[in-house]
Amino acid sequence: MSPITWYQFVAALLLGLGLFGLVSRRTLVGMLISVELTLNGAGLSIAAAAQLTDMDAVLGQLGTLFVMGLAAAEATLVLAILVIVSRRFKNTQTDSVSELRG
Amino acid sequence: MSMELVGKIAFWFYTLVIVSGGALAVTSPSLVRAMMGLIATLFGVAGMYLLLNAPLLAFMQLLIYVGAVSVLIFFAIMFTRASAEGDESAEGGLWVQARSVLAFALPAGVLGLTAFLAAPASIPVPVEVAADKLGQGLLGPYTLAFELISIVLLAAMAGAVLLAFEKRGRK
Numbered sequence: 001m002s003p004i005t006w007y008q009f010v011a012a013l014l015l016g017l018g019l020f021g022l023v024s025r026r027t028l029v030g031m032l033i034s035v036e037l038t039l040n041g042a043g044l045s046i047a048a049a050a051q052l053t054d055m056d057a058v059l060g061q062l063g064t065l066f067v068m069g070l071a072a073a074e075a076t077l078v079l080a081i082l083v084i085v086s087r088r089f090k091n092t093q094t095d096s097v098s099e100l101r102g
Numbered sequence: 103m104s105m106e107l108v109g110k111i112a113f114w115f116y117t118l119v120i121v122s123g124g125a126l127a128v129t130s131p132s133l134v135r136a137m138m139g140l141i142a143t144l145f146g147v148a149g150m151y152l153l154l155n156a157p158l159l160a161f162m163q164l165l166i167y168v169g170a171v172s173v174l175i176f177f178a179i180m181f182t183r184a185s186a187e188g189d190e191s192a193e194g195g196l197w198v199q200a201r202s203v204l205a206f207a208l209p210a211g212v213l214g215l216t217a218f219l220a221a222p223a224s225i226p227v228p229v230e231v232a233a234d235k236l237g238q239g240l241l242g243p244y245t246l247a248f249e250l251i252s253i254v255l256l257a258a259m260a261g262a263v264l265l266a267f268e269k270r271g272r273k
Contacts, residue, residue: 004224008217010117010150014124014143016210021128024202029133029178033140036171037124040147043163051154051228058231058239062247064151064159065236068166069251073258075174079181080262086182087268 007048014041028085028092032078036071043067112153119146133179137172144168155228158236 014037021034043064050060082092089096119142126139144167151160240248 001218002221002224003226005217005221006113007150007154009214010120012210012213012217013121014147015213016206017121017124017128019209020202020206023205024128024198027133027182029175029182030128030136032175032178033127033133033136036140036167036175037127037143040144040167043159044147044150047151047154047156047159051156052224053222054225057229058235059244061156061159061231061236062239062244064156065162066247066251068162069255072166072171073255075171076258076262077265079174079178080265082178083181083266092182
């Protein structure tokens with residue numbers, strides 16, 4: 001198997017672990033940690049595809065950097081949302097944030 | 103020992119770090135321990151970037167993720183007064199576990215199979231890109247994306263401050 005396949009396996013594994021956590025976690029902080037795992041998998045996949053094929057390597061590395069920037073922005077916003085949720089509901093269990101449930 | 107063998111050993115070592123850290127991050131009942139697992143995974147991915155001959159990416163991974171994002175998540179744990187034990191300790195039912203395993207296996211399996219069946223011809227030695235080439239890319243063909251990501255970061259920061267701001271005296 002070519003090297004890029006192994007890197008893509010690791011990236012898919014990171015995505016799968018992140019989705020696993022996203023479904024199984026019951027607090028918002030745990031879900032945030034899982035999303036970070038998923039985004040890391042995306043970055044690794046883009047970087048591997050750029051570095052190990054004939055693709056423009058500059059584009060790939062910059063794409064990975066943009067994924068990191070988006071992850072930072074997302075983490076900031078989720079922190080703010082967590083502060084609000086914990087202020088209003090006194091905890092961050094996902095089950096307690098269900099006022100709109102019918 | 104040939105360099106190729108060293109590279110393979112390093113790859114499997116980083117994979118081990120990533121998998122064990124990730125497993126700890128998504129299964130540990132204590133959120134602080136899950137955070138430690140996430141940090142181990144981030145270090146492993148940084149090592150992968152080094153193996154891919156992208157030292158700038160590895161450095162940024164350490165700087166942004168290990169340095170900034172993990173501190174943010176620690177703040178999140180602190181602000182929400184998550185207890186060190188027990189937030190995640192309640193056992194989910196069989197259905198929760200089944201759908202979690204499904205959420206892991208389905209996308210990872212499909213993507214892994216695709217990567218296996220439709221593997222592109224890969225070059226044996228990763229391309230090396232100097233940091234100044236990346237800078238020229240940011241200021242040349244990819245200026246729009248660069249400016250947009252700064253706007254996104256600014257909006258996220260301003261929005262976070264606006265959301266979490268509490269007027270003095272109001273309870």
